[in-house]
Amino acid sequence: MNRLKWLIVIALFQFSTAAAMAEPVATDIVVRAKARDAKFIGSSIGGALVRIRDADSGALLAEGLTEGSTGNTDKIMRQPHSRYGSIAEGAAAFKATLEIDEPVFLTVEVVAPAIKRQARVLSQTQTWLVPGKPIDGDGLIVEVPGMVVDLLSPQTHQAVPAADSPFEIKANVVMMCGCALTPDGLWDGSKMEVAAIVRKDGELYKTVPLKIQDTSTFSAPLEAKSPGVYQLLVYAYDPRTGNTGVDQTSFIVQ
Template identity: 65%
Template sequence: MLTATAHSAELIATEIVVRAKARDGKFIGSSVGGAWVRIKDADSGKLLAEGLTEGGTGNTELIMSTPRERYKPIADAGTAAFKASLPLERPQLLTIEVLAPYIKRQARTLSQTQTWLVPGKPISGDGLVVEIPGMIVDLQSPGTHGYIPLAQAPYEIRANVVMMCGCIITPGGIWDGQKLEVSALINKDGRPYQSVPLQMGSTMNSFAAKFQPDSPGNYHVTVYAYDPKTGNTGVDQTAFVVTK
């Protein structure tokens, strides 16, 4: 007669490396506050590990200009990553959530994927690379809830735009500001009012335009940056009051 023998499965520490990569950009690391990674059990939702990606954005030439060959890594030892070692007794389906860039709330995007992790079979090297769409748009002027006399018009609308990895945007550069569409959509007293294109300035990442209101009111400004080649888009908003 055969009898079942009780035994406890051995827990095997298994590494997983997670990286956040900006769409049409480099890796999201310490220079923009990192990406927050959450690793969960896919069935129960139990949190298994979490933390920030840390490190650099990676090698620009390798990531952006070198033709990609199968199995050739695009990350090196200094490239931003989050690493965890999970004690596994059986293959486990994981849900990976990535919030990035973590410190820029108005630009922060949640990207999610799933993967199996098998005991003793690490996901290392480049690891699990999660793409983060978007751009970081910081609307710098007008200031939020400012009260501005009509007599001081025209006002400057000014925004700072960078890739999600923090990579700079310049005229004619790798990330060419002259090929981006950056514009302000302006509402007055809750209704569409004007659309004002912003132009790339001489300062990196900087876009600006003049805005001339015709009367006092409550104004809401939405500035977007859009890359027509990739569809990559970022947005920021503000509101201010024009007084008599």
């Protein structure tokens, strides 16, 4: 009986020693950011910032931008998707190689579009990564909701003479991947709700619907003959998906 106990102790010691001496294994993980109802977020709009953390400690294990194209429009937007079928086909991605000697539970954060601060959205998910078992191919696809709205006119803190009223509200609206809105196009701007909520001296003044005039450009005239400080919030909303984007500014009517 004593001999059996010793054999068990020795086996446990050998097992724990082998585990302690396990060599880290280089294991790849590919992360892609996909705009809701659109394509992948890549170099053309500054990429998506990806942060990979140890979920338990919060330690940052890898960080970088997705790089590459928005992907194949037909595969992503027009063709039916099959199980295990790829839709990425070389689209923008961030690839990290982690040296791990045991399975690690990861939190993957995606901030996109990285260079458009007023439109940035944080999306995240979690996954296990096992040594020698890569997450590659299309990789881990994280969806990023929203739209990018850029107010073009009026300019921030612009002083507008009351005599010039009405003047133009103009905004540029694109999908989070930078894909353009066009009348009756794949991303049909005529079916998007775009409007300006106008406040004067802190009080609601009016809401002005904007119409698409050209590729990704929406505009409408604004009557503002009363002097004061005006705040302008332009939103874009797609009732079919719930996608929403906003930009804001202020201007002065003299």
